[in-house]
Amino acid sequence: MCGLAHFFEDEGIATVLIALVREHAEAIRSPRALWVPFELGRPLGAPNEPAFQRQVLGAALDLLDSKAGPVVLEDFPDDAPGPKAEETTSWVCPVSFGAPDDEDVSRAVLMSRELETLAPWYQVSLDERGRTRVGVSPLNIGDAAQFVASFLDGEPSESPVEGQKLGLALKDACADVLAYYAEAATAQPGQKSGSDVDRWFWSDTVAGQVLRDVRLLGLDSADDTVKFVAAKLILPKTQGG
Amino acid sequence: MARMEELVESEQAHLRNLPLPTYEKTPWVQGPPASQRRVAIVTTAGLNLRGEQPFRMGAGADYRVIPVSSDTADILMNHVSVNFDRTGFQDDVNIVLPLDRLREMADDGDIESVAAFHYSFMGATDPAMLEPKARELAGMLKEDNVNAVILTPV
Numbered sequence: 295m296c297g298l299a300h301f302f303e304d305e306g307i308a309t310v311l312i313a314l315v316r317e318h319a320e321a322i323r324s325p326r327a328l329w330v331p332f333e334l335g336r337p338l339g340a341p342n343e344p345a346f347q348r349q350v351l352g353a354a355l356d357l358l359d360s361k362a363g364p365v366v367l368e369d370f371p372d373d374a375p376g377p378k379a380e381e382t383t384s385w386v387c388p389v390s391f392g393a394p395d396d397e398d399v400s401r402a403v404l405m406s407r408e409l410e411t412l413a414p415w416y417q418v419s420l421d422e423r424g425r426t427r428v429g430v431s432p433l434n435i436g437d438a439a440q441f442v443a444s445f446l447d448g449e450p451s452e453s454p455v456e457g458q459k460l461g462l463a464l465k466d467a468c469a470d471v472l473a474y475y476a477e478a479a480t481a482q483p484g485q486k487s488g489s490d491v492d493r494w495f496w497s498d499t500v501a502g503q504v505l506r507d508v509r510l511l512g513l514d515s516a517d518d519t520v521k522f523v524a525a526k527l528i529l530p531k532t533q534g535g
Numbered sequence: 536m537a538r539m540e541e542l543v544e545s546e547q548a549h550l551r552n553l554p555l556p557t558y559e560k561t562p563w564v565q566g567p568p569a570s571q572r573r574v575a576i577v578t579t580a581g582l583n584l585r586g587e588q589p590f591r592m593g594a595g596a597d598y599r600v601i602p603v604s605s606d607t608a609d610i611l612m613n614h615v616s617v618n619f620d621r622t623g624f625q626d627d628v629n630i631v632l633p634l635d636r637l638r639e640m641a642d643d644g645d646i647e648s649v650a651a652f653h654y655s656f657m658g659a660t661d662p663a664m665l666e667p668k669a670r671e672l673a674g675m676l677k678e679d680n681v682n683a684v685i686l687t688p689v
Contacts, residue, residue: 297662297663297665298665299686300561301665301670301673302669302673302684304562305673306677307673308564308566308572308682309686310685310686311688312685314688315539318550321555322555323558333619333620334542336620336623337688337689338629338687341623341626341629344639354685355640355683356569358569364563423625424607425608425610427621427624429611466589477625488622488623527617529617531543531545532543
């Protein structure tokens with residue numbers, strides 16, 4: 295990110311970087327940077343907080359008037375509104391999956407049942423938010439989930455997406471499954487932190503357990519893309535990845 | 536949360552050990568105050584419009600164009616990293632692409648105007664690989680009369 299500031303400025307366009315990692319901004323010495331003490335993934339601080347977002351953007355744009363450069367690095371003084379990422383709030387998922395009533399059912403089937411249970415909530419999310427993050431994979435969500443779960447029975451011999459390597463198809467399918475669950479689970483308005491949702495997905499759902507196990511299997515894959523995706527692009531570091 | 540000491544140890548180690556580019560000098564472009572700026576956003580959040588080719592690690596450091604008129608329902612995030620929050624983006628695109636805030640600022644005269652086009656790279660990319668495309672993009676920004684860029688990471 296900081297490198298882009300050098301290139302644009304060198305081409306004659308003034309830049310202001312909103313920096314999430316102060317140590318990186320210090321090291322790379324971009325022309326103007328505003329360090330913000332916000333969660334990774336949230337450079338404007340908090341969603342649906344237009345006044346706060348505008349404060350952040352205003353503070354960044356103010357640096358365009360600075361005569362102190364090159365290399366101006368200022369700190370935004372305020373924390374973002376709402377719960378901090380690491381906080382546990384009173385949020386609970388509105389969906390209860392319940393225990394399976396038949397012992398021999400496969401996890402692929404259990405995951406399908408979870409998706410069915412979540413479907414009405416996903417629709418609520420879609421209606422309320424007017425958008426979805428699901429759609430990175432060209433597979434529909436049911437097929438994406440089944441593709442991920444199929445790794446538990448042995449690595450598929452080919453990618454279900456024409457022209458896409460198996461590992462990348464796996465990565466996109468995992469991303470869509472996670473997005474579907476997160477959007478459905480948070481369809482109801484209310485305070486929640488990112489880590490609430492992460493903990494719920496990775497600890498309380500069959501899908502989270504399936505992704506964890508697919509990752510472990512993928513680490514031993516003979517397919518380099520599967521191996522790389524398993525090592526780096528499925529499980530967050532906060533969950534032991 | 537982006538205070539280093541508040542991250543889990545493995546993430547701290549990753550960020551501390553990340554190879555960073557160094558530059559002999561820092562370029563510096565002076566210009567008018569913000570109220571006379573046409574502003575574009577360039578993010579490394581890995582955004583693309585629905586239906587476009589997703590970003591791929593190691594597949595080149597290209598960028599995606601996001602017209603200011605884009606429907607937010609069509610904006611996806613396909614950054615390869617799983618180590619940052621996506622629930623904020625799920626609730627509000629402005630968390631990484633604050634086009635609504637820029638429009639408000641233009642309406643209030645805080646900036647002159649909002650660029651017609653905004654851009655996304657995918658951040659988990661070697662900065663040296665970004666350079667050719669970034670310089671190409673600078674030409675497009677100039678054609679749009681942009682004279683200030685806000686850079687947003689994730």
